[in-house]
Amino acid sequence: MxxxxxxxxxxIYHLTAAADSEVSTNxxxxxxxxxxxxxxxxxxxxxxKDLVNYKKYQGVSLTENGKLAAKMIxxxxxxxxVFLVEKLNFSWDEVHDIAEQLEHIKSEQLINRLxxxxxxxxxxxxxxxxxDANGRIVKIExxxxxxxxxxxxxxxxxxxxxxxxxxxxxxxxxxxxGSKIEFLSRESFDLSVKIKVxxxxxxxxxxIASNLFVKLV
Amino acid sequence: MxxxxxxxxxxIYHLTAAADSEVSTNxxxxxxxxxxxxxxxxxxxxxxKDLVNYKKYQGVSLTENGKLAAKMIxxxxxxxxVFLVEKLNFSWDEVHDIAEQLEHIKSEQLINRLxxxxxxxxxxxxxxxxxDANGRIVKIExxxxxxxxxxxxxxxxxxxxxxxxxxxxxxxxxxxxGSKIEFLSRESFDLSVKIKVxxxxxxxxxxIASNLFVKLV
DNA sequence: AAGGTTTTTTTTTCAAACCTAAAAGAAAAC
DNA sequence: GTTTTCTTTTAGGTTTGAAAAAAAAACCTT
Numbered sequence: 001m002x003x004x005x006x007x008x009x010x011x012i013y014h015l016t017a018a019a020d021s022e023v024s025t026n027x028x029x030x031x032x033x034x035x036x037x038x039x040x041x042x043x044x045x046x047x048x049k050d051l052v053n054y055k056k057y058q059g060v061s062l063t064e065n066g067k068l069a070a071k072m073i074x075x076x077x078x079x080x081x082v083f084l085v086e087k088l089n090f091s092w093d094e095v096h097d098i099a100e101q102l103e104h105i106k107s108e109q110l111i112n113r114l115x116x117x118x119x120x121x122x123x124x125x126x127x128x129x130x131x132d133a134n135g136r137i138v139k140i141e142x143x144x145x146x147x148x149x150x151x152x153x154x155x156x157x158x159x160x161x162x163x164x165x166x167x168x169x170x171x172x173x174x175x176x177x178g179s180k181i182e183f184l185s186r187e188s189f190d191l192s193v194k195i196k197v198x199x200x201x202x203x204x205x206x207x208i209a210s211n212l213f214v215k216l217v
Numbered sequence: 218m219x220x221x222x223x224x225x226x227x228x229i230y231h232l233t234a235a236a237d238s239e240v241s242t243n244x245x246x247x248x249x250x251x252x253x254x255x256x257x258x259x260x261x262x263x264x265x266k267d268l269v270n271y272k273k274y275q276g277v278s279l280t281e282n283g284k285l286a287a288k289m290i291x292x293x294x295x296x297x298x299v300f301l302v303e304k305l306n307f308s309w310d311e312v313h314d315i316a317e318q319l320e321h322i323k324s325e326q327l328i329n330r331l332x333x334x335x336x337x338x339x340x341x342x343x344x345x346x347x348x349d350a351n352g353r354i355v356k357i358e359x360x361x362x363x364x365x366x367x368x369x370x371x372x373x374x375x376x377x378x379x380x381x382x383x384x385x386x387x388x389x390x391x392x393x394x395g396s397k398i399e400f401l402s403r404e405s406f407d408l409s410v411k412i413k414v415x416x417x418x419x420x421x422x423x424x425i426a427s428n429l430f431v432k433l434v
Numbered sequence: 435a436a437g438g439t440t441t442t443t444t445t446t447t448c449a450a451a452c453c454t455a456a457a458a459g460a461a462a463a464c
Numbered sequence: 465g466t467t468t469t470c471t472t473t474t475a476g477g478t479t480t481g482a483a484a485a486a487a488a489a490a491c492c493t494t
Contacts, residue, residue: 004482025441038483040442057441057490088330098324105318113305221451242472255452257473262450274459274472 003104006073008032008042009051012062013070022059071135076111077103078124083114085125092125093167126167127158127177127213143216146193146209148183154214155180161211170212173202181214220321223290225249225259226268229279230287239276288352293328294320295341300331302342309342310384343384344375344394344430360433363410363426365400371431372397378428387429390419398431 011031015023029036047054051066080102084090122138129137142157156179184194191206228248232240246253264271268283297319301307339355346354359374373396401411408423
């Protein structure tokens with residue numbers, strides 16, 4: 001499997017993960033920053049390898065094979081991220097590009113031993129779940145901070161946007177995985193939200209609140 | 218830099234490392250298992266990037282740039298090998314292929330942090346020296362077991378052949394880095410050598426003895 | 435059925451790596 | 465010092481992988 005094939009699989013996986021529905025050629029093209037015609041080419045290739053269910057004009061979905069392959073790539077990506085953060089002291093905003101390379105290393109043994117070495121973590125540094133060697137994923141109960149009601153209290157368990165800019169912003173505000181966040185009030189004018197993080201009161205925009213996952217306590 | 222370019226650099230480095238001389242197109246072709254004409258193509262490319270000194274029909278050598286680049290690849294390869302053996306419990310005969318992939322990951326920060334994480338090792342699991350971040354190499358005093366005289370005693374500090382077959386043979390015979398080896402006698406008929414390894418007497422062929430590095434004690 | 439959108443097909447392009455065959459150069463043998 | 469042999473380069477072509485522009489086809493909505 002080439003890097004490109006793996007990247008397509010990964011994109012299709014992420015696009016269909018939420019809804020488990022079909023995804024359009026255009027949607028893939030947009031995510032991969034390429035042209036729809038290129039996507040069609042690749043879909044044919046992936047279809048021949050029985051990695052996607054592809055019917056012309058109907059969108060695509062992953063086959064069981066494809067889903068498993070995609071999960072293994074995600075598994076590798078997230079395990080390497082844990083390694084980079086836990087063992088090599090990278091911060092959570094620095095690991096994506098390196099993991100993007102490491103996820104293509106081919107060795108099942110390597111990744112399973114890495115998994116054990118890291119203590120079989122179930123989540124990566126951004127709170128995303130890590131599929132196990134069989135592709136099983138333990139989902140955690142979580143919701144967006146923006147969906148809380150006034151007075152509710154949660155613990156930060158993940159981020160939706162994993163861009164370096166967003167993560168650095170969170171660092172600056174002292175918000176990290178595990179932070180206790182109390183939803184104080186919502187400003188109806190701009191939908192910004194007042195929260196209390198570890199005894200400090202903060203006001204954050206709706207955009208920020210819509211990219212933070214919390215678990216109610 | 219492409220994978221292929223990196224692999225050529227590495228090959229030229231290994232071919233010239235011992236003698237620090239020029240290396241022929243054919244020698245590279247043989248090592249890379251390709252045709253001489255393909256090598257010529259690549260040499261032109263590398264020459265344009267100022268990585269090799271290339272004059273037609275005269276053989277090639279690495280420029281300072283090229284030498285540094287090659288050393289950085291070797292550095293990565295050997296550091297990853299240490300990681301695989303020390304942290305992930307691979308044995309020394311299993312690590313080559315995986316390290317061959319990992320050596321192409323591009324991130325200086327990654328490799329320097331890995332270096333620190335591993336405690337800045339100076340040798341890989343086969344006893345080969347690991348260049349530091351500046352390309353400096355600490356050579357160790359060593360000689361082939363086959364060059365010893367009767368009665369001399371050494372400690373195994375490396376292997377010349379790093380093939381899986383050879384390494385497995387050594388495992389079977391209980392010979393590892395650090396083993397104390399006494400040169401007992403040489404059989405003139407087939408040049409085989411009687412040795413004593415940690416109290417056990419063994420007879421090994423000249424081929425074996427010519428692939429084991431020892432340091433006199 | 436028309437018009438607009440999306441998707442696919444077809445044809446090109448591009449780049450990297452490699453190959454074969456033939457020519458050129460260097461080295462060795464005579 | 466010529467001839468032969470070996471090595472290396474050149475020239476031209478193939479393969480593979482990825483991508484794209486333009487045109488055609490299919491689909492959707494009204």
